[in-house]
Amino acid sequence: MSTTKTALRDFGFGQDEAMLRDMARKMLAERLPMERLRTLVAAAPEPVYDKGERPPWDEQLWAEIVALGWTGLAVGEAEGGSNISLVGIAGIVEEVGRHALPSPLIPTLMASLVLRAAGGDVACEILKRIAGGATASLAVTNDRGSWEPEDAPLVASEQGGDLVLHGEARFVQDAFKANILVGSAKLGDKLVLWAAKTNADGLSLQADHIHDLTRDQASVHFNGVRLGADSIVSRDGAEILKTAWPSLLVLVSADLCGASERLLQTTVDYAKERVQFDRPIGFFQAVKHPLVNAMVEIDRARSLLYHAAAEIVAGSGRAEIAAHMAKSAASDAAAFISDRAIQLHGGIGFTWEYGLHIYFKRNLHNQTLLGDGVHHRKKLADLLIGPVSTSPNLGRDPATS
Amino acid sequence: MSSADLSLEHHEFGEYVRRWLAENAPPPPPERLPITPIEVMTIGQRDYLQAWQRKCYDAGLVGADYPKDYGGHGNIGFQRIANQEMNRAGVPFLINIVGLSMAAPTILQHGTEEQKRKFIPGCLSGEEIWCQGFSEPGAGSDLANQRTSAVRLGDEWIVNGHKVWTSLGHFAKWMILVTRTSKDDKYNGLTYFLCPIEGHPGVTVRPLVKITGETGFNEVFFQDVRIPDAYRLDDVGKGWAVAMTTLLAERGASEGAGSGGGGGESAIRDLIALARGTWRNGLLAADDPVTRDAIMKRAIVAEGLRQNAKRARVPALCDHPMRLPLQQKLTGSEFQQDNARLGVEIAGAHSTLYKRDPRAPQAGHWPLAFLNSYGNTIAAGTNEIQRNILGERVLGLPKSK
Numbered sequence: 001m002s003t004t005k006t007a008l009r010d011f012g013f014g015q016d017e018a019m020l021r022d023m024a025r026k027m028l029a030e031r032l033p034m035e036r037l038r039t040l041v042a043a044a045p046e047p048v049y050d051k052g053e054r055p056p057w058d059e060q061l062w063a064e065i066v067a068l069g070w071t072g073l074a075v076g077e078a079e080g081g082s083n084i085s086l087v088g089i090a091g092i093v094e095e096v097g098r099h100a101l102p103s104p105l106i107p108t109l110m111a112s113l114v115l116r117a118a119g120g121d122v123a124c125e126i127l128k129r130i131a132g133g134a135t136a137s138l139a140v141t142n143d144r145g146s147w148e149p150e151d152a153p154l155v156a157s158e159q160g161g162d163l164v165l166h167g168e169a170r171f172v173q174d175a176f177k178a179n180i181l182v183g184s185a186k187l188g189d190k191l192v193l194w195a196a197k198t199n200a201d202g203l204s205l206q207a208d209h210i211h212d213l214t215r216d217q218a219s220v221h222f223n224g225v226r227l228g229a230d231s232i233v234s235r236d237g238a239e240i241l242k243t244a245w246p247s248l249l250v251l252v253s254a255d256l257c258g259a260s261e262r263l264l265q266t267t268v269d270y271a272k273e274r275v276q277f278d279r280p281i282g283f284f285q286a287v288k289h290p291l292v293n294a295m296v297e298i299d300r301a302r303s304l305l306y307h308a309a310a311e312i313v314a315g316s317g318r319a320e321i322a323a324h325m326a327k328s329a330a331s332d333a334a335a336f337i338s339d340r341a342i343q344l345h346g347g348i349g350f351t352w353e354y355g356l357h358i359y360f361k362r363n364l365h366n367q368t369l370l371g372d373g374v375h376h377r378k379k380l381a382d383l384l385i386g387p388v389s390t391s392p393n394l395g396r397d398p399a400t401s
Numbered sequence: 402m403s404s405a406d407l408s409l410e411h412h413e414f415g416e417y418v419r420r421w422l423a424e425n426a427p428p429p430p431p432e433r434l435p436i437t438p439i440e441v442m443t444i445g446q447r448d449y450l451q452a453w454q455r456k457c458y459d460a461g462l463v464g465a466d467y468p469k470d471y472g473g474h475g476n477i478g479f480q481r482i483a484n485q486e487m488n489r490a491g492v493p494f495l496i497n498i499v500g501l502s503m504a505a506p507t508i509l510q511h512g513t514e515e516q517k518r519k520f521i522p523g524c525l526s527g528e529e530i531w532c533q534g535f536s537e538p539g540a541g542s543d544l545a546n547q548r549t550s551a552v553r554l555g556d557e558w559i560v561n562g563h564k565v566w567t568s569l570g571h572f573a574k575w576m577i578l579v580t581r582t583s584k585d586d587k588y589n590g591l592t593y594f595l596c597p598i599e600g601h602p603g604v605t606v607r608p609l610v611k612i613t614g615e616t617g618f619n620e621v622f623f624q625d626v627r628i629p630d631a632y633r634l635d636d637v638g639k640g641w642a643v644a645m646t647t648l649l650a651e652r653g654a655s656e657g658a659g660s661g662g663g664g665g666e667s668a669i670r671d672l673i674a675l676a677r678g679t680w681r682n683g684l685l686a687a688d689d690p691v692t693r694d695a696i697m698k699r700a701i702v703a704e705g706l707r708q709n710a711k712r713a714r715v716p717a718l719c720d721h722p723m724r725l726p727l728q729q730k731l732t733g734s735e736f737q738q739d740n741a742r743l744g745v746e747i748a749g750a751h752s753t754l755y756k757r758d759p760r761a762p763q764a765g766h767w768p769l770a771f772l773n774s775y776g777n778t779i780a781a782g783t784n785e786i787q788r789n790i791l792g793e794r795v796l797g798l799p800k801s802k
Binding site for chain 1: 673676685687694700702709712720791796801
């Protein structure tokens with residue numbers, strides 16, 4: 001990424017980015033209208049919630065998305081990708097969120113961004129496969145659910161030139177849809193970044209039983225998974241994850257913004273049609289005003305989203321601050337409109353059949369993914385106010401180090 | 402001129418404004434300044450602020466985009482830059498807020514050539530202070546319920562009535578005045594005038610005392626006041642449409658003739674400084690996680706407002722052209738109020754100390770700002786009315802009236 005200091009004009013969102021976004025919107029509106037989404041992921045609650053099956057997804061649609069080159073959006077041209085800027089990607093991911101698309105797209109983009117931050121031959125080879133349609137996901141979260149880039153879930157040891165991985169990576173997004181995992185492991189006092197195929201020997205996936213119907217999630221067990229030099233992405237993993245982290249926050253924020261705007265519009269439409277006391281309920285200020293408040297929050301989140309993406313693209317020193325702000329605002333805006341959407345729809349919104357819950361749950365999942373609003377404001381306070389100075393009780397738990 | 406030239410020119414202007422503000426920062430005021438221009442009380446405050454606006458005007462920071470024929474500087478897209486830089490520099494505000502953000506844009510759009518030449522230059526230089534005669538005892542949120550009458554008599558109009566909440570009325574040379582010229586039609590019976598105030602026969606300005614114990618607002622009484630027909634703005638019966646132009650300008654739909662100073666940017670810095678100097682539960686408030694979280698919420702809103710203003714100029718990232726502009730009054734006034742409320746909370750016991758207490762933090766700024774903040778959440782259409790406007794015009798919900 002370049003290191004220019006100048007702010008991007010219009011957040012770097014120009015005609016090309018708008019065209020891509022509009023194309024994504026049109027395609028997803030045609031291929032995944034609300035009714036199709038509902039019958040796809042929420043035909044009945046039993047398979048997923050009672051029988052423990054993984055939520056279904058549309059593999060045919062995914063094949064078309066791969067054919068459009070979306071897995072390679074964040075991959076450089078030299079590796080066969082389309083090298084779209086993070087600002088342009090944010091536009092597409094907003095549409096993905098708007099349509100609550102079940103797919104490995106976002107995890108694949110996340111893995112791509114980490115690999116790009118790493119650079120080097122190993123990363124480039126994997127990026128080529130991703131641009132060619134391979135799917136990927138990150139395995140960087142430990143059993144504590146820590147969102148600290150330096151808290152690796154696995155322990156690595158060196159045997160010959162190989163790396164042997166042990167442990168359990170938790171909360172791996174869409175792991176059952178991924179061909180490749182990119183993750184972190186502790187190697188002595190360093191953090192090593194590795195890549196492994198999900199069908200590697202010694203690696204096993206165990207599905208988490210989750211409420212969100214638009215993804216799968218797994219705990220991934222590493223029982224002596226042996227990786228050669230062609231799978232070691234970097235031995236300076238902490239620095240790379242820290243560099244890539246703000247762009248990962250942008251992706252989840254974009255999904256939240258898109259889904260939240262959809263919930264707002266859906267609820268506004270309902271408030272115009274639903275008549276009680278001889279008037280459409282949107283006439284009443286108890287309905288109208290919260291919807292305006294939700295709009296204000298979504299707009300704030302959306303402006304901060306594009307600000308963060310633009311700062312990252314420009315290599316600005318404020319990128320980290322901007323990304324924490326974006327994710328905090330997006331998580332909170334999503335929580336608010338999700339809440340009001342169900343409440344203002346009244347009884348119908350509470351039913352399985354109506355399908356609002358699909359968005360509610362996707363948002364609820366994304367709100368906490370990579371840290372909720374409180375988490376990011378804590379990070380932000382450390383940057384803007386400075387670290388807490390006089391409170392030993394708030395220091396790190398000695399057990400983690 | 403190509404767009405590249407244009408942006409270079411803008412870049413240079415930004416540099417110029419920053420340099421100018423650094424070199425021409427005004428001396429400290431002779432007495433405490435109010436928080437916003439609508440609360441200017443004393444002649445000392447007025448003279449100091451009027452001199453500052455004049456200096457900014459002469460330097461090209463005010464009226465930057467207005468035509469030279471009307472006293473402006475004839476540029477394109479410069480005012481926004483000047484406004485931003487004045488905000489950032491934390492310089493005093495521009496006193497002639499009604500002239501700059503309401504009268505000048507309205508006269509520019511609806512005035513005759515003669516009116517534009519006569520009235521706009523004094524708005525920009527600050528030489529002629531303006532006030533607004535819209536609100537009446539019976540016409541608050543229901544603005545069209547105007548009672549102040551204007552009756553035609555030859556080339557003159559005779560005005561009788563009572564206006565309230567008139568900021569700057571005690572210093573104003575002119576008033577933008579909405580009157581009732583016909584009782585037959587609520588909206589089409591209104592006519593808009595540019596009315597002389599200072600020393601004008603039949604006009605009485607009487608101060609109103611606010612909850613802070615300060616003046617700044619006034620009541621203005623009209624008893625057989627004569628206004629020449631040449632001071633009528635636009636057609637008889639068009640007053641509502643003209644008033645809408647004024648309110649749109651006020652709510653921030655245009656860059657205006659100049660605004661800035663008074664420091665939204667510094668609010669977060671002030672809160673952090675306050676937290677660093679205040680004890681809470683045996684810790685500095687700046688080390689208290691709840692306080693840190695609360696300040697970061699404010700910081701996120703502050704950045705969100707800045708980025709909203711930026712996104713409002715990127716049509717590809719705006720679903721509805723008025724969606725962001727119409728939020729400005731609502732979000733800006735609640736931003737100030739929430740900041741002040743938090744300042745009071747952080748100051749704790751010390752927040753009980755008011756203006757004249759020598760040990761009051763920041764000379765009693767926080768409780769004073771909090772009390773005063775209700776002026777802006779009520780004025781210019783209460784925030785409840787703003788939410789109706791946004792719900793109806795942007796979200797398309799049924800009208801509340």
